[in-house]
Structures are given as structure tokens and as C-alpha cells.
Amino acid sequence: MDLTHIHMLLNHFPIIGTLIGAFVMLWGMMKNQKNIKAVAAAIIISMTLMAVPVYLTGEPAEERVEHLPGVSESSIEEHEEAAELAIWVMAAAGVASLAALLLQYRSASRLPFSIAAILALLAFVAMARVGYLGGQIRHTELRTDQQVSQQADSYQKEEDD
Secondary structure (H helix, E strand, C coil): CCHHHHHHHHCHHHHHHHHHHHHHHHHHHHHCCHHHHHHHHHHHHHHHHHHHHHHHCHHHHHHHHCCCCCCCHHHHHHHHHHHHHHHHHHHHHHHHHHHHHHHCCCCCCCHHHHHHHHHHHHHHHHHHHHHHHHHHHHCHHHCCHHHHHHHHHHHHHHHHC
16 A cells, blocks of 8 residues: 555545534534534544645655546646645644634633534535545546546647657
């Protein structure tokens, strides 16, 4: 198993896990249960930590696939740019969840968990977009007709050169 395999194996966890964590957090807030909110915060923190090796193995994965037939540089670049944004949003969700977890015993305020839940939902959206764009790199069935046409034009230009 190499870094590309690790990237492919782990990349689903921050997407699905963050969504689960956000919904558990919202449920805990609705029920006003500290233990449920704590579990949710732990899930989000865990997914933030899981996102780090996914992000760090992205570059080696790129090196492995960038020269394969059917792989477009623009798809990789778009995926990479989305990942750069998503890792920061994920980090914000993780830090907010950790802060909410630490503050829950000092304050009865719902604000820290509300902020953490909103950031977790934003992180899910950002991570889901990264996953969608990553899937388009090798899964041509996910590409739009316009993307396939642009890629065909790109191949034709390479052959002409």
C-alpha cells in the first residue's frame, strides 16, 4: 500500500464523518444533552484529524495519476484548490468543536456548539465538493459533456504538438 492508496482509502471519512458529527451535534443541542454534544464534538475533531493525512497524501496521489490516459490537469488543479479551502474550513470546525467541548462545563451558552455545528456543516459541504471533484479525475462517468469535450480538445492539441 502506498500513499495514493491511503489517500483513496481515507478520503471518504472526513466527508461522511463530518456530516454525521454535525447532525449528532444538532441533535444534542435540540435535546440539550451534554454527553451527545461531547460525542459529536469528538466525532468532528476526529474527522479533522483524519483530514490531515488525506490532505498530505494528495500530492503523492497526483504524482501517481497525472500522466495516466484520461486524467486532465485541470481536473486535478480544481480538486487541489478545493482541498486547500476545505482543509481550512475543516480545521476551523475542529477547533470550534474542541473549544465548545472545553467550554461546555464553564458556560451554559449554546453559542460555542452552534458555531461548531455551522462550521461542521460548512466543512461537510467543502469536503463533499472536494470528493466530487476528486472523483471526476478518474471517473469519467461523473464528468459533464462539456468537460469531456474540453478534455478531448486537450488531447487533440497534445497529439498535434
